[in-house]
Amino acid sequence: MLNSPFEFTEFVELATMIGVAGAGLYILNYFLLQIGIVRGNGVLYPVLVIVAASCVLISMVEEFNLAGSIIQMAYIAISVIGLLRGYLSRHLIRFSAAERQFISHHLGSLKPHHARKLLNAASVQEFAKGDILIEEARTTDFLGYVLSGRTTILQNGQVINVCGSDETLGELTFGLGLPATATVIASEPTTCLVFDNFRLSRLLRRNRHIDDTLKAAHFRHARQKLLSSNKHTLRAQKQPVAA
Structure with a gap:
């Protein structure tokens, strides 16, 4: 519970900073993908997407945005599916x-x-x-x-x-x-x-x-x-x- 306007203001500022960090992480991740440091089918790219989307979602706590929330949750869900697919392909595929x-x-x-x-x-x-x-x-x-x-x-x-x-x-x-x-x-x-x-x-x-x-x-x-x-x-x- 936020017991004072000061604490509420601090919370809003913190949420905003987390959202800005998430936006920066989105941009950095996409930049690293374009210059070939991370791969779209690797592990690092979807992990960074999950972190970035989570940060942006946190920033929406103070001012909820339905469309934005749906987009971020979709990014998280799709990235989790990609990670799960990669795990299964590495550990469950069998060869003679x-x-x-x-x-x-x-x-x-x-x-x-x-x-x-x-x-x-x-x-x-x-x-x-x-x-x-x-x-x-x-x-x-x-x-x-x-x-x-x-x-x-x-x-x-x-x-x-x-x-x-x-x-x-x-x-x-x-x-x-x-x-x-x-x-x-x-x-x-x-x-x-x-x-x-x-x-x-x-x-x-x-x-x-x-x-x-x-x-x-x-x-x-x-x-x-x-x-x-x-x-x-x-x-x-x-x-x-x-x-």
Whole structure:
């Protein structure tokens, strides 16, 4: 209870200061979002919105404004929903052992709910020794990740590389409609995580962040594969020719 006009005046001034702080926090939060320090899908942004909206609500205690109150309560409710969604995506999404293997090597920077969307476009497939996964000069949309086993890569009938676990196959021509640059054959029983072309292409068109993350992973592995192929070719050239 406010027992004197002086106490009431102090209360009004305090509420006003809190409201001004809330308005300043709104502006600061939006500024930080625009310059990339906070992210709209992160934790800090909705937390700051909740604090700012609460401050503005407190400032309305002395002069109640229905429209303003509805707006602030909506901001708080939506931010809480966003935080809850983020929590559920981090703690309740489950991945199989094969999917975790792929994530650890390719998608370390991707949030769990984004990784889940990406992996929903893939399935585990088994290949017997001698099966052709990719055939040179033929248009293919094969994109696979080797979970176990080994594959041999041939170009013009010559072995140019050997790929084992945690290698990516088909990343150079996937989605481009171009002929494969080499043939890939399972040199032993091989298990791959294979992506469905239609589902993955549609997802990547709709989600730029997933697209950028996957392209970055493909670039890293394509570079490693090229270096490995060069080493393999040099070793083959140094081997003596049988009489």
